[in-house]
Amino acid sequence: MGLEKLTVRQLIELDACTRCGLCIEWCSNCLEIGEPVAWPREKIKSLRSLVRGGSGIRARLRGPSTPNEEALASLSKAVYDCTLCARCAEVCPVGIDTRSLWLVTREEMVDRGCYPEPFDTLREMVTTNHNISGDNNDERLIWSENLEEVPDSVRGKEQAEIVYFVGCTPSFYPQTYGIPQAAVAVMERAGLDFTTLGSDEWCCGYPLMIAGMGDAISELVQHNVKAVRAKGAQRLVAGCPSCYDTWIHEYPRIIGEPLGFEVLHMSQLLEELLDEGRLRLGEFPRPVTYHDPCDLGRNGGIYEAPRNVIRSIPGVSFTEMEENRRYALCCGGGGDVAMCNQELVEAVARRRLQQAQATGAQVLVSACQQCKRTLMTAARQEKVRIRAMDLVELVAAAMEE
Numbered sequence: 001m002g003l004e005k006l007t008v009r010q011l012i013e014l015d016a017c018t019r020c021g022l023c024i025e026w027c028s029n030c031l032e033i034g035e036p037v038a039w040p041r042e043k044i045k046s047l048r049s050l051v052r053g054g055s056g057i058r059a060r061l062r063g064p065s066t067p068n069e070e071a072l073a074s075l076s077k078a079v080y081d082c083t084l085c086a087r088c089a090e091v092c093p094v095g096i097d098t099r100s101l102w103l104v105t106r107e108e109m110v111d112r113g114c115y116p117e118p119f120d121t122l123r124e125m126v127t128t129n130h131n132i133s134g135d136n137n138d139e140r141l142i143w144s145e146n147l148e149e150v151p152d153s154v155r156g157k158e159q160a161e162i163v164y165f166v167g168c169t170p171s172f173y174p175q176t177y178g179i180p181q182a183a184v185a186v187m188e189r190a191g192l193d194f195t196t197l198g199s200d201e202w203c204c205g206y207p208l209m210i211a212g213m214g215d216a217i218s219e220l221v222q223h224n225v226k227a228v229r230a231k232g233a234q235r236l237v238a239g240c241p242s243c244y245d246t247w248i249h250e251y252p253r254i255i256g257e258p259l260g261f262e263v264l265h266m267s268q269l270l271e272e273l274l275d276e277g278r279l280r281l282g283e284f285p286r287p288v289t290y291h292d293p294c295d296l297g298r299n300g301g302i303y304e305a306p307r308n309v310i311r312s313i314p315g316v317s318f319t320e321m322e323e324n325r326r327y328a329l330c331c332g333g334g335g336d337v338a339m340c341n342q343e344l345v346e347a348v349a350r351r352r353l354q355q356a357q358a359t360g361a362q363v364l365v366s367a368c369q370q371c372k373r374t375l376m377t378a379a380r381q382e383k384v385r386i387r388a389m390d391l392v393e394l395v396a397a398a399m400e401e
């Protein structure tokens with residue numbers, strides 16, 4: 001493996017691991033995967049060997065060594081079985097940014113052609129159909145078809161102050177159609193000047209980026225930025241934490257300049273609307289708990305906005321799960337793991353569901369369509385009477401006529 005893929009910090013981090021094993025105790029997936037090869041500590045060791053074999057002193061004297069195929073396949077399996085939740089980074093006492101190491105390892109696996117086959121299909125669908133489902137992108141607004149009335153804002157205005165970036169999952173997967181439907185109801189009620197991009201919304205590129213295929217997303221990024229700028233928008237509101245993360249952290253880097261508009265997650269917009277008194281909420285007298293999406297919490301640093309929104313709803317009785325905020329367990333649905341290891345996703349989701357059940361909540365709120373989908377599937381499979389809802393759906397349910 002060439003050194004050029006790694007930053008100086010990452011090279012130092014490979015040697016900084018003290019092998020204390022704290023990351024193993026906190027890994028969202030390690031309890032489910034018995035094999036040490038999947039442990040964060042062991043992945044660092046394998047990555048270090050790969051780097052030393054390709055560029056270490058011995059490699060410089062004797063030429064780079066060819067990595068053992070079996071070891072390469074194990075590392076590939078381990079790194080694609082990782083939800084990229086970043087709990088390991090949160091607890092690492094020497095501050096190793098493990099998640100960025102997993103991403104660079106995935107890139108290396110793609111370069112070596114050693115990655116799960118379904119990712120080729122994903123790349124094909126995203127780069128040609130511009131969404132993760134492979135549907136015709138002209139059907140991006142299919143979720144709006146059973147709205148009583150489809151407002152102009154949904155059909156797409158020429159110009160608007162806010163662009164609502166819906167995301168691929170709620171656009172094409174019926175389990176989550178309720179999220180954009182609720183978002184539209186809330187923004188309409190608050191009197192916001194907003195629009196969607198309709199079929200001009202392309203996948204944000206996140207699924208390919210985390211697959212290690214980041215070099216395939218430039219066209220998507222350029223297109224989306226141009227489409228938002230054409231609306232004259234001052235703000236982009238992302239319903240999906242992964243879209244939000246990509247817009248905030250990757251887009252300015254890829255286009256090489258500031259976006260020229262503000263990027264918010266829907267939870268921040270909701271908090272603002274409630275603070276300004278632009279939404280009147282009625283009673284929602286149910287016990288509720290909140291699941292922190294990894295890309296919103298650990299990766300985006302947004303912990304309080306969703307909690308403030310929940311607490312603003314009259315009648316809600318809110319209880320935290322045992323593991324919350326920085327230490328929240330992943331729902332299991334991150335890291336594209338569902339593409340190659342659905343069993344693992346379900347096992348992690350079951351554990352998170354048990355934590356939610358322990359609070360006595362009837363409603364499990366998240367602020368991510370993927371978390372909602374994963375947790376509601378787990379609840380159905382386990383026959384647990386708990387309702388998974390997105391934050392914006394909760395607000396829409398509490399909105400007074």
Ligand code: SF4
Nearest residue numbers: 017018020021023092
């Ligand atoms: S917690 Fe950090 S230092 Fe300890 S084993 Fe894991 S990566 Fe290494």
Ligand code: SF4
Nearest residue numbers: 027082083085086088
């Ligand atoms: S990112 Fe999450 S799943 Fe991956 S190794 Fe770290 S704790 Fe485990």
